[in-house]
Structure formats: structure tokens, C-alpha cells
Amino acid sequence: MDIERIAQRAADAAAPYAATAPRERAAALVAVADALDEHAEELIGLAIDETGLTRPRLVGEVRRTSNQLRLFAEVIVDGAYLDARIDEADPDYIIGPRPDLRRALEPLGPVLNFAASNFPFAFSVAGGDTAAALAAGCPVVVKANPGHLRLSRRTAELVAGALAGAGMPDGVFQLVEGRQQGVDLLKDPRVRAGAFTGSTRVGRLLADIAAARPVPIPFYGELGSVNPVYVTAAAARAEPELLSGFLASVAGSAGQLCTKPGFLFVPADAELGPLPAEAVEHRLLNPGIGRAFEERRATVLGASGVTVLAEGAVRADADEERFATPTIVELPLADLLAQRETLLDECFGPLAIVVRYDRFEDLPAVHRELFPGNLTATLHATDADLPGLAELVTALADTSGRVLFGGWPTGASVTAAMQHGGPFPATTAEGTSVGTAAIVRFLRGVAYQSAPQALLPPPLRDDNPWNVPQRRGHAGLSHQWGALTGRH
Amino acid sequence: MDIERIAQRAADAAAPYAATAPRERAAALVAVADALDEHAEELIGLAIDETGLTRPRLVGEVRRTSNQLRLFAEVIVDGAYLDARIDEADPDYIIGPRPDLRRALEPLGPVLNFAASNFPFAFSVAGGDTAAALAAGCPVVVKANPGHLRLSRRTAELVAGALAGAGMPDGVFQLVEGRQQGVDLLKDPRVRAGAFTGSTRVGRLLADIAAARPVPIPFYGELGSVNPVYVTAAAARAEPELLSGFLASVAGSAGQLCTKPGFLFVPADAELGPLPAEAVEHRLLNPGIGRAFEERRATVLGASGVTVLAEGAVRADADEERFATPTIVELPLADLLAQRETLLDECFGPLAIVVRYDRFEDLPAVHRELFPGNLTATLHATDADLPGLAELVTALADTSGRVLFGGWPTGASVTAAMQHGGPFPATTAEGTSVGTAAIVRFLRGVAYQSAPQALLPPPLRDDNPWNVPQRRGHAGLSHQWGALTGRH
Numbered sequence: 023m024d025i026e027r028i029a030q031r032a033a034d035a036a037a038p039y040a041a042t043a044p045r046e047r048a049a050a051l052v053a054v055a056d057a058l059d060e061h062a063e064e065l066i067g068l069a070i071d072e073t074g075l076t077r078p079r080l081v082g083e084v085r086r087t088s089n090q091l092r093l094f095a096e097v098i099v100d101g102a103y104l105d106a107r108i109d110e111a112d113p114d115y116i117i118g119p120r121p122d123l124r125r126a127l128e129p130l131g132p133v134l135n136f137a138a139s140n141f142p143f144a145f146s147v148a149g150g151d152t153a154a155a156l157a158a159g160c161p162v163v164v165k166a167n168p169g170h171l172r173l174s175r176r177t178a179e180l181v182a183g184a185l186a187g188a189g190m191p192d193g194v195f196q197l198v199e200g201r202q203q204g205v206d207l208l209k210d211p212r213v214r215a216g217a218f219t220g221s222t223r224v225g226r227l228l229a230d231i232a233a234a235r236p237v238p239i240p241f242y243g244e245l246g247s248v249n250p251v252y253v254t255a256a257a258a259r260a261e262p263e264l265l266s267g268f269l270a271s272v273a274g275s276a277g278q279l280c281t282k283p284g285f286l287f288v289p290a291d292a293e294l295g296p297l298p299a300e301a302v303e304h305r306l307l308n309p310g311i312g313r314a315f316e317e318r319r320a321t322v323l324g325a326s327g328v329t330v331l332a333e334g335a336v337r338a339d340a341d342e343e344r345f346a347t348p349t350i351v352e353l354p355l356a357d358l359l360a361q362r363e364t365l366l367d368e369c370f371g372p373l374a375i376v377v378r379y380d381r382f383e384d385l386p387a388v389h390r391e392l393f394p395g396n397l398t399a400t401l402h403a404t405d406a407d408l409p410g411l412a413e414l415v416t417a418l419a420d421t422s423g424r425v426l427f428g429g430w431p432t433g434a435s436v437t438a439a440m441q442h443g444g445p446f447p448a449t450t451a452e453g454t455s456v457g458t459a460a461i462v463r464f465l466r467g468v469a470y471q472s473a474p475q476a477l478l479p480p481p482l483r484d485d486n487p488w489n490v491p492q493r494r495g496h497a498g499l500s501h502q503w504g505a506l507t508g509r510h
Numbered sequence: 511m512d513i514e515r516i517a518q519r520a521a522d523a524a525a526p527y528a529a530t531a532p533r534e535r536a537a538a539l540v541a542v543a544d545a546l547d548e549h550a551e552e553l554i555g556l557a558i559d560e561t562g563l564t565r566p567r568l569v570g571e572v573r574r575t576s577n578q579l580r581l582f583a584e585v586i587v588d589g590a591y592l593d594a595r596i597d598e599a600d601p602d603y604i605i606g607p608r609p610d611l612r613r614a615l616e617p618l619g620p621v622l623n624f625a626a627s628n629f630p631f632a633f634s635v636a637g638g639d640t641a642a643a644l645a646a647g648c649p650v651v652v653k654a655n656p657g658h659l660r661l662s663r664r665t666a667e668l669v670a671g672a673l674a675g676a677g678m679p680d681g682v683f684q685l686v687e688g689r690q691q692g693v694d695l696l697k698d699p700r701v702r703a704g705a706f707t708g709s710t711r712v713g714r715l716l717a718d719i720a721a722a723r724p725v726p727i728p729f730y731g732e733l734g735s736v737n738p739v740y741v742t743a744a745a746a747r748a749e750p751e752l753l754s755g756f757l758a759s760v761a762g763s764a765g766q767l768c769t770k771p772g773f774l775f776v777p778a779d780a781e782l783g784p785l786p787a788e789a790v791e792h793r794l795l796n797p798g799i800g801r802a803f804e805e806r807r808a809t810v811l812g813a814s815g816v817t818v819l820a821e822g823a824v825r826a827d828a829d830e831e832r833f834a835t836p837t838i839v840e841l842p843l844a845d846l847l848a849q850r851e852t853l854l855d856e857c858f859g860p861l862a863i864v865v866r867y868d869r870f871e872d873l874p875a876v877h878r879e880l881f882p883g884n885l886t887a888t889l890h891a892t893d894a895d896l897p898g899l900a901e902l903v904t905a906l907a908d909t910s911g912r913v914l915f916g917g918w919p920t921g922a923s924v925t926a927a928m929q930h931g932g933p934f935p936a937t938t939a940e941g942t943s944v945g946t947a948a949i950v951r952f953l954r955g956v957a958y959q960s961a962p963q964a965l966l967p968p969p970l971r972d973d974n975p976w977n978v979p980q981r982r983g984h985a986g987l988s989h990q991w992g993a994l995t996g997r998h
Binding site for chain 2: 037082085086089102105107108109115116117118120121123124125128130131229230233234237238240394395405408411412415416419420422423424425426427428429435436437438439440441443445446447450451452453454457459465466467468469470471472473474476477479493495
């Protein structure tokens with residue numbers, strides 16, 4: 023199908039879809055969730071074949087994906103996301119008469135979503151960006167990831183069928199394939215926002231295209247992240263299983279997660295205990311990722327000052343697919359600093375670096391210098407460490423979207439309080455691509471001044487037919503600044 | 511002062527300023543407001559001299575500007591803007607155990623604000639973007655508008671003095687002058703966001719610089735807007751003073767307002783009554799704007815099909831300052847469509863175009879085609895028209911930030927429900943630059959996972975020391991999707 027027709031179908035769907043009532047749109051999302059669950063076995067079979075990911079991982083991912091759609095259905099019906107604000111007319115306002123003003127968020131219009139390779143469900147055709155945009159009331163065009171085309175097509179059939187069955191307008195969901203189609207659509211004036219999960223190189227390229235359009239559009243790209251983990255001396259002593267936990271987080275899904283912990287900072291003199299000996303071989307997602315991993319692994323193993331903790335291995339089969347076991351190396355902080363040009367890049371695959379530091383008090387400055395933009399940063403500490411942690415925690419919060427205390431960053435809960443997005447290159451624009459706050463990326467504010475009730479959108483009407491939270495007045499305050507200074 | 515030192519001072523102020531308690535930061539904003547009010551006479555004198563704007567207009571603008579700072583003080587203390595979300599750990603969560611997750615908005619860091627020429631207070635040194643960024647907890651560097659440098663310097667002294675007097679950190683507010691300093695700072699990695707009010711040409715140039723940085727930053731530019739007004743046949747009959755009101759809105763501040771109504775669409779056969787004969791001459795802001803207005807006026811007067819309703823005049827004095835009376839012309843819609851390349855651009859100054867249309871039902875499509883991005887759009891209609899207005903209202907809302915019913919778009923109330931920003935070129939990025947919702951442009955989400963209470967920022971602690979609204983759980987809902995479909 024040609025780009026012209028796809029863009030026009032999405033544009034034609036925008037108005038009728040934006041006008042759907044919350045319960046209708048919510049029911050449509052639930053219908054999509056049900057369709058995924060009902061066809062989970064078939065979809066998982068395709069995913070195993072195309073991605074090499076394991077069945078348990080994919081079973082969980084389908085559940086996460088359908089649950090995510092249901093969660094957004096709740097968000098729509100709740101209506102708080104509309105941020106409805108009503109300031110009634112005030113003839114006596116402090117700086118002059120004020121008209122009736124009402125503001126709520128409305129859908130942006132068609133959203134183009136570039137699917138990721140590494141989450142064939144949760145960040146692909148029916149994944150988080152699609153769920154958030156559909157929930158917001160925006161038609162969606164997904165550019166399929168070439169790594170799982172059969173799965174993408176089948177998922178798209180199910181999504182489109184469920185939406186149509188729920189009465190949603192024709193064209194509200196479409197799938198395209200091929201990089202050129204994606205780029206052409208990103209340049210199309212009918213597309214109003216982009217979303218992306220993938221590499222820093224491709225993400226930046228697309229972000230630049232979005233910004234250079236005659237009419238620029240927001241581009242929500244999730245690019246690279248190395249997710250450093252810092253361990254205090256006391257925590258290293260208190261966690262004999264530290265390296266096991268680290269290895270499990272690094273090896274999960276063959277290290278092909280955007281939240282994989284790429285660096286583990288431990289005291290120079292900490293005794294970490296042994297790594298588990300056995301390691302399961304895991305296929306990498308596709309030959310391109312496999313080759314890149316092979317090269318990156320060779321570079322790291324060849325770096326100066328490196329000690330191998332787990333050598334791991336990578337081999338190719340006749341189809342050029344790579345199979346890997348995890349590689350963990352260790353080196354002193356000074357060597358990392360000296361080789362930052364080669365060692366700091368994200369490594370997509372089961373490889374991570376343990377860094378030995380001399381002085382914990384150096385870490386805030388080291389972190390700010392080496393890791394200015396990440397999805398996550400993690401701190402392992404004990405209660406006894408608490409008084410000395412504030413500076414490092416501030417550094418982690420300034421440079422990351424999510425700060426963890428203990429545990430490992432892989433696995434991002436889909437909840438109201440999740441933040442999956444951080445300073446560039448973690449993401450290209452403010453916002454989160456996981457959790458319910460993701461919906462605001464696809465909305466824009468519109469105010470209505472002195473509007474007759476009949477012409478107001480439902481969230482702003484006095485009779486509030488959708489029963490959404492409406493905030494009246496200035497956040498409930500009035501001229502309390504006098505109390506702040508005692509001067510008025 | 512050199513750029514290096516300015517950027518470093520702003521960066522150094524970021525952490526201590528972000529850590530200020532809400533009541534401290536609010537009191538500092540109120541101190542700035544008080545300083546402006548106390549020195550209003552002096553500042554207004556400078557503004558009259560440098561801008562040619564009238565005393566009554568500037569008296570009102572100072573009050574609006576100080577009130578705006580006090581309003582943001584209320585917003586800070588209220589704390590709802592932090593969007594604090596708390597999801598407590600849930601070992602039985604539907605898709606697996608979930609850790610404690612808490613998310614709030616935190617300041618972005620140093621903000622660079624390019625001041626406007628046409629609002630020497632409300633969109634300049636201590637204007638809306640500065641107030642919103644300071645309220646958010648971000649240090650601010652203002653790039654002064656060259657049209658009112660003495661006023662900018664004096665205002666900056668007062669702002670910096672009031673902030674210092676209120677105990678805010680050194681470097682939290684700075685002023686720079688000159689285009690090159692502005693561009694250099696916009697490229698500086700320590701600057702984390704840009705704000706701008708001005709022309710489409712310069713705004714787009716700066717937006718492109720912000721997007722092309724090695725680390726791109728958000729750029730909130732308010733560029734061009736022509737603010738069309740549509741009048742139904744019944745409203746034209748019901749408002750004998752229509753043209754007087756239009757003229758007053760066009761002529762106010764010599765038409766140098768981003769919300770000036772540039773086009774008034776009326777029925778071809780409507781009798782509009784006479785224009786008021788007398789017109790007060792008003793200086794234009796500076797020689798550059800004066801020259802541009804002179805050229806634009808000549809182009810419009812020379813367009814095909816134009817009838818002059820008020821010819822107006824523009825003259826230059828020895829200093830090349832221009833003085834103008836309003837020009838209002840009229841032409842058929844067909845002539846506007848035929849000459850759209852020359853007639854549709856924003857005209858900054860006291861000139862506007864009355865457009866005669868034949869069929870009201872053509873207006874939604876005409877509007878979408880001619881005016882895809884505006885700050886405002888206005889509809890004058892009567893109760894009897896209501897049933898036939900929905901399509902036009904949807905078109906106006908899709909393409910504008912604020913839709914007015916009756917009245918005129920000039921004058922934007924600074925309230926919670928204001929939206930001053932619309933599709934490009936009205937603004938370069940989603941958001942509003944007027945009203946309390948403007949604060950979110952300078953914030954970013956940060957989540958804390960399994961954090962000890964002592965390391966959480968105050969808005970996310972269980973003891974809630976700042977007494978901010980905290981939203982717990984998934985917007986209060988739980989698995990109600992069954993009710994949506996009856997299937998679970």
C-alpha cells in the first residue's frame with residue numbers, strides 16, 4: 023500500500039477517533055488485549071522463531087503487553103490524563119475582568135511508531151507507544167521492525183480486527199514495512215508525532231528528520247543506555263550473591279535489553295565471590311546484532327587492563343545467526359577513564375564490565391562525566407551508608423530517568439509511577455515510553471474562551487458527561503502570597 | 511561577561527536552586543514581583559521611551575507581570591505541578607511482583623530565554639517564560655531584546671537583587687545581550703532548554719540550532735500567528751459595533767501583538783456599519799519593525815480585489831521611527847485564495863483584512879487549508895447558529911491553541927486554563943507560554959525504585975513534608991476493564 027493512501031487513511035481517521043467516548047475507546051483497547059491473549063500461543067511461536075527469545079520471556083511479555091492495554095483503558099475512563107481546567111469568568115479579577123476559560127488536552131493526530139527489535143510484543147506493533155497513542159485518541163501507523171515481520175503482520179491483523187470489531191474508525195491502525203516507507207511517512211505533513219525504540223544512530227537520524235520538516239513534529243525516541251550500577255563497600259560485603267544477580271540481569275534475553283546494566287562499579291578491594299559456572303547459550307536477535315556484538319566483545323576483551331571474569335563465547339551458525347554465552351570482564355576505573363572512547367558505548371548483547379574504584383567519594387563526579395544520559399542508574403548500599411549518599415543520588419537523578427536502590431534495572435513495571443526515558447541519548451525528548459504517563463506525549467492543550475456549553479468538548483462541560491476530574495480555579499489557591507512574605 | 515562564565519554560573523546554581531523548598535522559592539518570586547511594582551514608575555518611563563508603547567498599556571502590563579510571578583508562587587506552594595505519583599510495592603501484581611515506584615517532576619536545569627520586543631515586561635526579562643522556569647526550579651539566562659536594552663538591564667538588576675535578597679543562589683538569574691551571545695549559549699551543553707517569543711524566521715533558526723546540538727534540547731518558541739475571526743450572518747446582523755471592536759483589537763499596541771486578529775471573515779452581503787473615523791497615531795516598536803510594516807502595508811494595499819475601509823497612514827521621523835494609524839482593507843475570499851502567497855503572512859503592525867465569504871459551510875475547509883497553525887481562532891455566532899457550528903469549531907480547535915466565542919483574541923488571561931501556543935508556526939513545541947501550565951515545559955520525570963525514605967525527594971516521601979498532592983495507585987482504578995466488555 024502506498025504512503026499517500028496510508029497517510030490519508032490515518033488523517034481521515036483522526037477526527038472520528040478523537041471524538042470517540044472514553045468507554046468506547048477503552049473497550050476497544052481491551053478488545054485488542056483480549057485478541058493478543060487469545061492468540062498468545064500462535065504469536066509466541068512466531069516470536070520464538072523470528073527472534074530467538076525464550077518461551078518464558080515471551081509468555082511474560084505478552085501478558086505485560088495485554089495488561090498494558092488494559093491499564094490504558096483504565097486511564098482513559100478515569101480521565102485525569104485530560105488535565106481539565108476550568109476558570110469561570112471573574113469580573114473582579116485582580117488585574118481586570120476575566121472571561122470564562124477552559125482547557126483540556128486533545129489528541130495530536132496520527133502517530134508514527136517505529137517498532138523495536140528486542141521486545142516483539144511490548145515495544146512493537148501493539149506495544150507501549152501504540153497503546154499510549156491509541157489511548158490518547160490518535161490513529162497509529164506502526165513501521166514494522168524487520169526482525170520479526172511475520173509476527174508483526176499477524177499482530178497487526180489482530181489489532182486492526184479488534185479495533186474494527188469494537189467500532190473504531192477505518193484507518194485507526196495500520197502497519198508499514200521498510201525503512202523508506204518509515205522515512206517517507208515521518209516526512210508526511212499528516213503525521214503529527216513520531217515514536218521510536220532502537221539504536222542511537224538510527225534514532226538520531228529520524229529525530230533530525232522530524233525536527234527538519236517544514237512543520238517540525240515531536241519525536242519520542244528511546245535510543246541508548248548503559249545503566250551503571252554503583253556498589254558501596256558495605257553493600258559488597260553484605261551481598262555475597264552480587265555477581266550472580268548482576269550476571270542474571272546481564273544475561274537475561276541475551277543482554278538485549280535497553281535497561282541491561284552495562285557497568286558495575288565496586289570497591290577495588292571488594293571480594294565479590296565467584297560467578298556461577300554454567301551459562302546458557304542464547305541466540306541473538308538477528309545476524310546484524312550478532313555481528314555487532316561479536317565485534318564489540320572482541321574490542322572489550324582486547325582493552326588494556328582487562329581481567330576476564332567470565333569469558334563466554336559467541337558462535338555463528340550456517341544462517342549467520344549468532345549464539346552467545348555471557349562475557350563479564352573487570353578493569354580498574356583508571357583504565358576505563360583512559361579508554362572511554364572505546365569502552366563507554368552501549369553493548370547490545372550479553373556483555374558487561376565490572377569497574378574497580380578506589381574512592382567512593384569520586385563517584386558522583388565520575389558518573390556525571392561518563393554517564394550524562396541514561397534510562398536508569400542503580401545504587402547498592404546499606405543503611406549504614408545512608409548519610410553519605412545524597413551527592414551520588416543527586417548525580418544519578420540528574421542524569422537518569424529511574425534511580426534504583428538495590429536490585430537490577432532490567433524489567434520496567436508498567437505503572438503510573440514508571441519513568442522510562444532520560445536525558446539524551448537515553449531519549450530524544452522529555453517523557454516516558456513505559457507507564458501511564460506516556461499518554462501525555464500524544465496530547466496538546468486547547469483552551470476554549472466564553473464557549474457555549476453545547477460547543478465545549480465533554481471534559482470541559484459543566485454537566486461533565488464523562489465524569490472526569492475537573493480542576494476549578496487556580497489550583498484552589500487565592501492570593502496566599504501575602505502569607506509567604508507577610509508584606510501584603 | 512563571557513559565555514563560558516555565564517553558562518558555568520547557571521550550571522553551578524542549578525543544584526542548590528533545585529533544592530530550595532517551595533515556600534522559599536515562592537517567596538523569592540513574590541520578592542521579584544514586589545520589586546517590579548515598587549519600581550513600576552521608573553520602569554514604565556524607560557519602556558515608553560524605548561518602545562513607544564502607551565502608559566496605560568504599560569501600567570497594565572507591569573501589573574500583569576508581577577501578578578504572574580505571584581501566581582507561580584501559588585503554583586509552587588500548591589505542589590500539584592510536581593505530578594507526584596506513588597505506586598507502593600505489590601507482591602501480587604497481576605503480571606508479577608512489583609517494586610515500590612515513585613515518580614515526580616524535577617527541574618530540567620538552566621533555561622535560556624530570548625525576550626520579545628513587543629511586551630517589554632510580560633514576555634521579556636521578568637516575563638512569563640522567566641517566571642515559569644524560575645518557578646520550576648531552573649536557573650534562567652535571559653537574552654535581552656535589543657529594542658529595550660536599558661529597561662532590560664534595569665529590570666535584570668531588580669530581579670537579580672530580589673532573588674539574592676530572598677536567599678536564592680548566586681547565578682540563578684543572568685542577562686546577556688547580543689545575538690551571538692544568545693546563539694553561543696543556545697549551543698552550550700550546560701543550557702538545558704530554550705524559550706523564545708518573536709518572529710517565525712528567527713524562531714525557526716534558533717529551534718533548528720537547539721535540535722541540531724550534539725545533545726538536542728527542547729526549544730519552546732512562540733513564532734507567528736494571524737488569528738482569524740469568523741462571523742456568521744446572524745452575528746453580523748446582531749453586532750452593529752462589529753467593525754469598531756475589530757478595529758480596537760487591531761489597533762491596540764499598534765497591532766504589535768501576537769494575538770492581533772489579522773483576518774475577519776464576514777458574509778459577502780453583510781452590512782457592517784461604518785468604521786470609527788478618528789484614529790490615534792501610534793509609534794511602532796523600532797525602525798526595523800516600522801520598515802517591515804510599511805512594506806507589508808504597501809503590498810496589501812496593492813493586492814488585487816482590495817477595497818480600502820480605513821486607509822490609515824505611516825510616516826517616518828528623523829530617527830527612522832515609524833508612526834502609524836490603522837489600515838483596514840476588504841476583499842472577496844476568492845481573491846485571498848488567489849493571492850495566498852503574498853497575503854497570508856503575519857503583518858506585525860496595525861493592519862488587518864476583512865474577507866467576504868459566500869458560503870458559511872465552506873469555512874471549515876478554507877480554515878484548515880489557510881490557517882494550519884495559530885495561537886487563537888475566534889467565532890462570532892448567535893444561539894440560533896449553534897446547531898451548524900460543530901464542524902468549524904473542530905477545525906478551529908485542531909489548528910489553534912485557544913478558541914474564542916465572541917470577543918477578540920488580544921489579551922491573554924494568565925490563569926490555570928490559559929493555552930498560549932498552537933500548532934507550528936504558532937509554537938515550535940507543544941506547551942503554553944502563558945498561564946500556570948507553562949511550568950511543565952521546564953520539568954522532567956524521575957522515578958525512584960525501592961528508595962529508602964531518607965533518600966527520596968520531599969514530594970515523594972510518606973511524611974510529605976511539602977504537603978503536595980500525591981497520587982497513589984493507578985489513578986484509583988483496579989481492573990475495571992471487565993465492566994467495559996462484560997467478558998471478564
